[in-house]
Amino acid sequence: MKIKCFQLGHLWTNCYVLSSGSGLSVMIDPGGPTDEVRAYIAKNSLKLKKILLTHGHADHLMGLGEVRGMAEEGVAIHSGDAACIVSASENLSSVMGNPAEFKEADSQLFDDPEMIVAEMKIKVIHTPGHTAGSCCFYATEGRDELLISGDTLFARSVGRTDLPGGDEATLLESLKKLDTIADGVPVYPGHGPSTTIGDERRLNPFWPRG
Numbered sequence: 001m002k003i004k005c006f007q008l009g010h011l012w013t014n015c016y017v018l019s020s021g022s023g024l025s026v027m028i029d030p031g032g033p034t035d036e037v038r039a040y041i042a043k044n045s046l047k048l049k050k051i052l053l054t055h056g057h058a059d060h061l062m063g064l065g066e067v068r069g070m071a072e073e074g075v076a077i078h079s080g081d082a083a084c085i086v087s088a089s090e091n092l093s094s095v096m097g098n099p100a101e102f103k104e105a106d107s108q109l110f111d112d113p114e115m116i117v118a119e120m121k122i123k124v125i126h127t128p129g130h131t132a133g134s135c136c137f138y139a140t141e142g143r144d145e146l147l148i149s150g151d152t153l154f155a156r157s158v159g160r161t162d163l164p165g166g167d168e169a170t171l172l173e174s175l176k177k178l179d180t181i182a183d184g185v186p187v188y189p190g191h192g193p194s195t196t197i198g199d200e201r202r203l204n205p206f207w208p209r210g
Helices: 035-043 064-070 079-086 168-178 197-203
Strands: 002-008 013-019 024-028 047-052 075-078 107-109 112-117 120-126 135-141 144-150 186-189
Touching: 002 035, 013 035, 013 186, 024 120, 035 064, 047 064, 047 112, 075 079, 079 107, 120 168
Parallel strands: 024 047, 047 075, 075 107, 144 186
Antiparallel strands: 002 013, 013 024, 112 120, 120 135, 135 144
């Protein structure tokens, strides 16, 4: 399993392409112009199976129109944020000066014990708090494992909770769902550098204690 990060848009949102050993791939959070992402997929002869959204804020989906047609299985977002794709007010692009609305998601996500996407096992972990439908994706292939945490968990921090749909107490409760993941598992957040579960367990002031 291979992961490649691209920083897209004005807020440098981390877009990820996650690919299996056979070249099937998943894209997570195309948040801005995707020229570099599409070039990477073409250069490496990857077949894009699905686009997953960690949540519905505009900075995580603004490039959707450029890549949606590439994904054989379309776009998926948690049911709690499904309205964000079709509404500029819900995804907050209307207040960012560049209103954007898209066709509704091809499928909705829920807490999922495990789904198979592009030959990788991906567990959807619903982690509301940043938004009502925020999710983390725990992906495995063979012995490889990683967590894509969206705007739920950052290196030494967490996502903001002062926007519509946000709630600090809910987010802190959601972090408890990540506390069972092993220390060595790498974490790839929606913004900023990667980290590990162990480092966040030790050093993140928001991590659940006791």
